Amino acid sequence: MAPQQAELILTLLGMATLLPLASAFIMIILTRRVMFKAAGWFATAVMAGSFVCALVSLVTWLGVPEADRRGLSLLKSIPWIPIPSTEAGHLYLGILVDNLTIAMMAMVTLISLLVHLYSIGYMNGDKRYNRFFAYLSLFTFSMLGIVISNSIMQMFVFWELVGLTSYLLIGFWFEKRGPQLACKKAFVMNRIGDAGFLIGFGILFYQLGGKLLLPAAGGASGMVEGQVVTMFDAIKTLIEQDGHSITNPPLWLTAAGIGLFFGAIGKSAQFPLHTWLPDAMEGPTPVSSIVHSATMVAAGVYLTGRIYPILTPAAHVFVAVIGLITLVIAACMALVMTDIKRVLAYSTLSQLGYMILGLGAGAYAFALFHLVTHAFFKCCLFQCSGSVINAAHHEQDMRQYGGLGKKLPVTMACYLVCTLAIAGASIPWTEFGISGFYSKDGIIAGTVSYGHALHDTFGAAANLFWLAPTVVAYITVFYMARSFALTFLGKPRNQKLFDHAHEAPWTMCVPQIVLAAMAILTAPFLMGFWQSLIVASEPQVAWIQGADHLAHGHAMHTTHVYLLNGLAWIIMLAAGIILYIPGMKFSSKIAAIPGINLLYTWAYNKFYFDALYDTFVVGLGKLISMIAAVFDKYIVDGIVNLVGLLGKAAAFLIGAFDIHLIDGSVNAAAAAAHSSGGLLRATHAGRVRGYVLIFFASAVLVVLAVVTTVMVFGA
């Protein structure tokens, strides 16, 4: 790659990242009066600029022959925080560009642009309209910052910014109780994950002496300034010194990998920290659509993809199991929810489970591919649900909907397309389908070979690794068909709501249409392009892995997975639509069957995770704070009060000394003066003759005294 091209890409991506920050600052500084109405269009225009930057750099990047791009990463870093005691000497701040970065930048900026456009319609009339766009731009900036970060430290800074801005956005309508609780919950749940991130970071920092640069594995090439030794090189050198390898790793490497992955568990809402994501539905719907697609939850998967090469086999199993649990329980919960946004929220959890499972199972390329395809169709689904909610005057219960397709044809079409996309629809027995088909089936194929690879270790239980995602793929289609049928098909179940429903304004329809088009296009037409991006970064990831099951994954994909999933979407889509066209009539009967009703109740109550956390974690916290309060009240306050009492006693003694001794002596002198004055006063009787007598007598006495003295002592 020519240096000019590299310079251009680095500059453009830097600009793409900083533009939303600039617009957020401008919107915050220019107050309501100047920027209120214009805020939406201003922010959207800036985001468009950011998207164009990302797009131009994407095109430039694709201009480089594919063979040259494999393993290519551009790195620009400047010394940031000096740490003289370490080998590296500095923490570095900068930009890392490789295949993954380029793809993510394009995806995030496009989705953010569309969400900005959608928000113009959706947030119209809100009293903090301008502030919403400032937060949204800041949110985008934070995510872009994560994507271009070139060290784990820098990533952590943006990671926390994402946490903060998501808190602001989820709690945007902070006058209401629900958003208040939801934003706190999201923030606290993320903190728990971040603690793990910090532990992993600490272990790596200690072991590697600050060499934390993050280019794709295999070393950096292209334009490199400053530190060249990357984190992966450093790890490789370090563990090989001790006679270890990635298949026989030291314990700290596993611990660091799992620790960093805990950050991803928090941000990507994986089991057991998944409970914040459905509650985050309390935020405005555009926030849900961006949180669930391009920014927040994508950050966790992206981080896992970035640290993928340092995950040891044990860490891989951990990641895969977490993903597996999440995708199963979330799909079950999505089956029974009646709130349209909650169905989509649990669907997101389930799809994130797929991605994490895919990363754990070694289907690196397809997991990250699923991140992108999912971002488009899930963003679209949320925008459609936002249009429906808008049309239904903020009624979110699907039992009140029905037949809305007649009133909202555009939204229905987009929703249907994205339902097919998430279902992985394809023409049976062929390789042609729309986006979810390629990415999800790729993940399932990866898990099949992972299950085979783990057969020796786990026995028959290893089959769960591919069986569960395959079954859940069916469930996914079913619950999406259910929400589609309940919302758009059948007869109106709430006539008043139906009569008032209307199609969304064009600023809301256009992003939906674009996203739906992307959902169709991403896979079949962009598959080749995609392969040249993400899949191209696979070999450089595999350098340290030593695992060749990825190749198996491709092989498997061509055989029975097509068969399995090729029919799934048709069967389950039909089943879901037929069952739910009349509303909940049949399903409530099914849910009442003994055995199923128990499962139904469990799933409907979110498997009691919230209750569990409330009872044990929050309860424990309350217990600890109660004990602390008692300790404070009786022991700390007791000591303070005792000291106070001692002070009081000392003051009392000193006071007594003052009053009785010092004041007493002064008073005694005064009293003496007073009484002697009283004695002398008697002589001032006011009689002149008395005075004369005293005066004369005194004179006589003085004379007598003088004479006597002279006579006794001589002259």
Place this chain on the structure above:
Amino acid sequence: MFEIGIMHFVVLSVVVFAAGICTLLTKRNAIGILIGIELIMNAAGINFVAYNRYVWGGGEAGSLIDGQIFTIFIIVLAAAEAAIALAIFLNFYNTFSSIDVERADEMKG
């Protein structure tokens, strides 16, 4: 032969002084007290003149007249004092319609 010496003057002075003191002690009339004071002052004046003649050297041989000058001062002083005292008495009379000094006891202790 009998010659008038200093002792005669001193005795005279003592008698006049004693008379003044007695007047002061016995009189309640302000004018009477003023007369008593006058007597005491004149006793002092007699003493000055007598001691000037016999002790200080103001006799036939000497020419010193310090005692006489003092006496003149005393007379002048007595005159001034009498003027002030009479003025006080007038005010006193205006206030109390009497010149009985026993009445002036408002500032007694």
